[in-house]
Amino acid sequence: MSLALDLRHEPVSGINHGKLVMWIFLASEIMFFSGFFGAFIVLRNANIDIFTESASELNVGLATLNTFFLISSSLTMALAIYNLERQNKTLFQTFLGVTILCAFGFLVVKFIEYSAKFEHHHYPSSNIFFAFYFLMTGFHGLHVIGGIIPMAWMFLKSFTKKGYTKAHRVEVLGLYWHFVDLVWIFLFPALYLLFPTLHP
Amino acid sequence: MSTSHEHAHGDSKKAYYRVYGALLALTALTVGAAQIHFPHSMGQLGVLINLAIGLIIATVKVSLVLYIFMHLKFDNKFLRAFVLVPVFLFFVMVFALTNLETFHHPF
Numbered sequence: 093m094s095l096a097l098d099l100r101h102e103p104v105s106g107i108n109h110g111k112l113v114m115w116i117f118l119a120s121e122i123m124f125f126s127g128f129f130g131a132f133i134v135l136r137n138a139n140i141d142i143f144t145e146s147a148s149e150l151n152v153g154l155a156t157l158n159t160f161f162l163i164s165s166s167l168t169m170a171l172a173i174y175n176l177e178r179q180n181k182t183l184f185q186t187f188l189g190v191t192i193l194c195a196f197g198f199l200v201v202k203f204i205e206y207s208a209k210f211e212h213h214h215y216p217s218s219n220i221f222f223a224f225y226f227l228m229t230g231f232h233g234l235h236v237i238g239g240i241i242p243m244a245w246m247f248l249k250s251f252t253k254k255g256y257t258k259a260h261r262v263e264v265l266g267l268y269w270h271f272v273d274l275v276w277i278f279l280f281p282a283l284y285l286l287f288p289t290l291h292p
Numbered sequence: 293m294s295t296s297h298e299h300a301h302g303d304s305k306k307a308y309y310r311v312y313g314a315l316l317a318l319t320a321l322t323v324g325a326a327q328i329h330f331p332h333s334m335g336q337l338g339v340l341i342n343l344a345i346g347l348i349i350a351t352v353k354v355s356l357v358l359y360i361f362m363h364l365k366f367d368n369k370f371l372r373a374f375v376l377v378p379v380f381l382f383f384v385m386v387f388a389l390t391n392l393e394t395f396h397h398p399f
Contacts (some may be wrong), residue, residue: 137389
């Protein structure tokens with residue numbers, strides 16, 4: 093490598109700027125969700141009866157299906173980047189397309205879940221558990237929508253004559269998308285699963 | 293210097309599929325483990341074991357995504373430290389709050 097400054101990378105660490113900025117953003121996102129999780133755990137333990145009873149009304153099957161959608165989309169996102177770096181245009185488009193489909197699948201399932209909750213008159217104002225349920229899954233859902241928009245843009249752009257060749261940008265978006273998956277990996281057990289009770 | 297790290301791990305496709313399989317298996321495991329009810333005689337300990345299993349599985353899943361999908365394993369040390377410190381503090385918070393509080397609130 094030449095001695096000239098490579099401005100695409102941070103001079104000391106050698107990390108790509110886009111990547112470094114995304115990691116800084118993700119660190120702030122960890123703080124954002126930490127506030128929710130911290131408050132959730134403390135209030136859960138202070139109101140364990142309300143939380144256990146309300147959580148038992150959630151649909152674990154649908155949430156498991158959503159976990160499957162997000163994990164699969166993380167895989168296809170990684171494979172989309174892998175193929176773009178190797179200039180396999182068709183495979184890149186296929187995997188990015190599947191990623192977008194999985195993201196929409198997640199939102200559709202979330203919509204079905206929310207509808208069922210509203211039908212049973214569970215609203216954010218119902219009790220402290222449902223306040224957290226809607227707040228945390230709602231913010232997570234917004235993150236999913238926030239990921240779909242740039243993914244769709246890159247996907248559509250890849251069909252133009254010029255195509256989409258900026259692999260480093262897809263890689264940065266991939267970091268964000270995997271983070272959305274990470275948040276769900278914690279939300280799923282916290283809201284749906286971890287309410288063990290003493291059985292006689 | 294570090295620009296070519298993407299090509300340094302040519303076999304990453306295999307790793308992605310392996311991690312995907314592990315994530316699916318761990319999801320099934322955590323859903324299954326949550327259905328186990330420990331006998332009443334174990335008291336608070338049974339509840340703690342349930343919580344600990346769920347949290348440990350989630351931690352393993354998160355580590356797999358961070359290290360393989362998000363390339364931390366292949367990135368430089370500076371970035372790894374930068375990411376792992378807040379993540380570690382998050383885990384400390386979750387484990388500390390969960391376990392201490394459970395002991396103080398018999399249910």
